Amino acid sequence: MSTAGMRRGGTALTLLGLLGLITLYWMAFFWVPTEVNQGVVQRIFYIHVPAAWTSFLAIGFAALASGMYLWLRDERLDRAALCAIEGGLVFATLVLTTGPLWGKIAWGTYWTWEPRLTLTLLLWFIFIGYFMVRNATEDPEKGKRFAAVVAIVGAIDIPFIHLSVVWFRSLHPEPVVARPDGPTLPGDMLLTLLFGVLVFTVLFFGLFLFRYAVEGLRAEADLRARSAA
Amino acid sequence: MNTYLRQVWVIVWKDLVLEMRSRERIASMGAFAVLAGVLFNFSIDTTSTRPQDVAAGLIWMTLIFGGLLGVGRTFHLEAQDGALQGVLMSPTPKDALFLAKTAANFVLLYVVSLLVLGVFGLFFGLDLGPNLGWVVLVLGVGALGFVALVTLFAAVSTGTNMGETLLPVLVFPLLVPMVIYGVGTTTRLINGRPFDEVEGNVRMLGAFALAAVAAGAVLFRYVVED
Numbered sequence: 404m405s406t407a408g409m410r411r412g413g414t415a416l417t418l419l420g421l422l423g424l425i426t427l428y429w430m431a432f433f434w435v436p437t438e439v440n441q442g443v444v445q446r447i448f449y450i451h452v453p454a455a456w457t458s459f460l461a462i463g464f465a466a467l468a469s470g471m472y473l474w475l476r477d478e479r480l481d482r483a484a485l486c487a488i489e490g491g492l493v494f495a496t497l498v499l500t501t502g503p504l505w506g507k508i509a510w511g512t513y514w515t516w517e518p519r520l521t522l523t524l525l526l527w528f529i530f531i532g533y534f535m536v537r538n539a540t541e542d543p544e545k546g547k548r549f550a551a552v553v554a555i556v557g558a559i560d561i562p563f564i565h566l567s568v569v570w571f572r573s574l575h576p577e578p579v580v581a582r583p584d585g586p587t588l589p590g591d592m593l594l595t596l597l598f599g600v601l602v603f604t605v606l607f608f609g610l611f612l613f614r615y616a617v618e619g620l621r622a623e624a625d626l627r628a629r630s631a632a
Numbered sequence: 633m634n635t636y637l638r639q640v641w642v643i644v645w646k647d648l649v650l651e652m653r654s655r656e657r658i659a660s661m662g663a664f665a666v667l668a669g670v671l672f673n674f675s676i677d678t679t680s681t682r683p684q685d686v687a688a689g690l691i692w693m694t695l696i697f698g699g700l701l702g703v704g705r706t707f708h709l710e711a712q713d714g715a716l717q718g719v720l721m722s723p724t725p726k727d728a729l730f731l732a733k734t735a736a737n738f739v740l741l742y743v744v745s746l747l748v749l750g751v752f753g754l755f756f757g758l759d760l761g762p763n764l765g766w767v768v769l770v771l772g773v774g775a776l777g778f779v780a781l782v783t784l785f786a787a788v789s790t791g792t793n794m795g796e797t798l799l800p801v802l803v804f805p806l807l808v809p810m811v812i813y814g815v816g817t818t819t820r821l822i823n824g825r826p827f828d829e830v831e832g833n834v835r836m837l838g839a840f841a842l843a844a845v846a847a848g849a850v851l852f853r854y855v856v857e858d
Contacts, residue, residue: 525808545791
């Protein structure tokens with residue numbers, strides 16, 4: 404796809420995502436019934452869970468692109484990984500803000516070493532490490548390789564972190580969707596949640612394409628500046 | 633395969649001889665470990681906390697900080713006088729080089745681990761009884777995973793202009809499984825629980841170590857290429 408096509412695709416997906424976001428807010432605030440036990444605060448769930456899903460999608464996607472970059476050495480794959488990590492950092496930050504807000508009311512404390520919250524915090528630090536390594540080398544090529552290694556090792560480590568923090572302690576509400584015996588969430592809540600996941604995924608890819616197009620233009624400009632010099 | 637193992641062995645031997653002669657890393661790690669034990673002794677109030685409840689956590693944290701100090705400098709000496717370039721230009725496969733560096737670091741860190749266990753046992757009056765062998769095993773499994781991860785990222789941080797300051801940022805999030813399983817297991821063993829109770833955790837620790845060694849062996853070539 405050309406850079407212009409990428410930008411058009413990014414614009415379309417982002418607009419679609421923003422439209423979906425408005426609908427999602429309407430659904431989460433007005434349409435879906437209030438949960439009996441937790442009350443109004445439970446509505447943050449429709450933002451929190453899709454954001455968490457998106458940040459894990461981002462690290463998976465980035466690790467895949469990084470692995471292929473190390474193999475094929477195509478600059479586009481490195482750019483894809485970088486943009487995915489940036490998106491992941493944004494959505495992980497969302498999770499880390501909405502989680503404690505909900506926790507203060509539901510658990511009575513902003514922070515607790517709850518497994519999934521801990522996992523997201525560590526994921527957030529892996530994202531930060533990616534950027535630090537990338538920007539700490541004189542040779543940009545080297546920074547790209549180092550960052551790719553960080554993304555891949557991070558993605559491999561996540562299942563281990565997940566299992567260990569779950570073993571350590573669990574306070575978080577039990578899964579209500581991904582259960583062996585089917586979802587326990589009532590129909591309209593499930594619909595709102597799944598719609599949220601869809602919206603956030605579309606939004607992620609929209610922003611991703613946007614960033615990717617910008618990185619492409621930057622590389623092009625670099626190339627021109629170098630050939631002019 | 634035979635030549636592969638010999639190549640690994642040659643580098644392990646070189647690193648260990650170098651360490652035996654200079655004693656640069658083992659001395660700093662060992663001194664750090666003992667002094668950390670002394671400081672930890674003053675940092676806990678033994679009238680309100682039983683030493684055997686916190687000893688395992690302190691042992692593992694000492695290993696992590698001390699290990700970072702020593703293992704983080706794996707490539708430092710060689711990078712300084714350009715010897716790393718020579719090793720990299722030799723026909724040794726990069727994964728053999730990684731496995732050799734990891735093995736040599738493992739020997740160093742394991743020696744320090746046993747020192748830490750002995751010193752902390754003495755300082756905190758731990759009585760391990762029949763579980764001593766298991767604790768020694770668990771420390772070995774944890775140390776293996778640790779050195780594999782830190783050796784890989786030491787190569788990364790040596791190549792950046794931030795140097796060793798970058799290392800904790802990169803490896804601490806990744807070391808969480810090792811800390812949780814390692815400390816959980818060791819605490820139970822120190823408190824005289826049977827090994828059966830913690831076998832699952834030791835297996836997880838082993839799986840973590842294997843994954844770290846495998847990932848390092850595959851990815852190391854991309855870190856050191858030039």
